[in-house]
Amino acid sequence: MIWLTDIHIHLSDDEFSKDIPFILECMDKLRIRACCVSVNLKSSEKTLELGQKSNLILPFVGVHPENASSNDLESVVKLIEENSKYISGIGEIGLDKTYVSDLVGFKNQELVFHKMLSIAEKLEKPVSIHSRATLDEILTILPSYSISGILLHWFAGSKKQLKTAMERNYFVSYGPAMVYAKDKQVLLSETNAERILVETDGPVKFSRCFGFKVGQIAFLPSVVFCAAKVFHMSYDDMACQIEQNCKHYLGV
Numbered sequence: 001m002i003w004l005t006d007i008h009i010h011l012s013d014d015e016f017s018k019d020i021p022f023i024l025e026c027m028d029k030l031r032i033r034a035c036c037v038s039v040n041l042k043s044s045e046k047t048l049e050l051g052q053k054s055n056l057i058l059p060f061v062g063v064h065p066e067n068a069s070s071n072d073l074e075s076v077v078k079l080i081e082e083n084s085k086y087i088s089g090i091g092e093i094g095l096d097k098t099y100v101s102d103l104v105g106f107k108n109q110e111l112v113f114h115k116m117l118s119i120a121e122k123l124e125k126p127v128s129i130h131s132r133a134t135l136d137e138i139l140t141i142l143p144s145y146s147i148s149g150i151l152l153h154w155f156a157g158s159k160k161q162l163k164t165a166m167e168r169n170y171f172v173s174y175g176p177a178m179v180y181a182k183d184k185q186v187l188l189s190e191t192n193a194e195r196i197l198v199e200t201d202g203p204v205k206f207s208r209c210f211g212f213k214v215g216q217i218a219f220l221p222s223v224v225f226c227a228a229k230v231f232h233m234s235y236d237d238m239a240c241q242i243e244q245n246c247k248h249y250l251g252v
Contacts (some may be wrong), residue, residue: 004220
């Protein structure tokens with residue numbers, strides 16, 4: 001049976017705390033690993049703790065743009081440097097203007113983003129990037145760094161931006177929304193098969209067939225099935241391709 005990897009989920013979020021033993025059991029039975037991303041110092045510490053509990057958890061540590069104004073940056077950098085051998089990647093990092101009210105706030109996000117990219121480059125770690133409505137800025141910044149595994153998570157850009165990402169060999173990920181959103185399926189159809197990854201981004205909630213439930217590991221096969229349908233591939237072939245992509249992204 002093929003293993004899958006949820007490339008972006010927030011298992012350190014309080015929403016999942018009481019269910020972690022059950023989640024880990026389900027992951028083992030479903031043969032699904034998870035890149036557990038962080039948003040601040042507290043969640044980064046919790047993510048590392050989860051990684052110690054199970055080898056199915058691949059810890060990603062970082063500062064989310066929503067938390068760029070906090071005082072966590074230097075503490076998170078220190079945490080990364082002291083635990084680099086236990087960390088699979090840096091994330092969730094990026095830019096997002098919806099969390100700031102002025103240029104000063106956005107410049108601070110950029111400062112934090114640059115710092116996270118710098119440490120990822122230094123430690124040769126992949127990055128998981130949040131790019132809501134800031135893809136142009138992010139695509140301008142990224143060439144300044146030598147990072148082999150770059151993921152634009154929950155890709156929602158234009159076809160032109162997707163083309164740029166593909167030309168640069170970046171990875172993009174799609175989640176449960178793709179199962180019922182035709183525009184996401186169109187974007188997927190124009191994505192290089194070798195650059196596709198899948199995610200749930202839990203605890204984000206999803207509508208339609210998912211009944212507004214919190215995103216969870218068990219949703220992942222539905223995302224793979226949808227991708228297989230779009231690419232006219234069998235489920236197994238699509239899953240194999242995505243896992244090969246995942247290994248390439250993680251550098252394993």
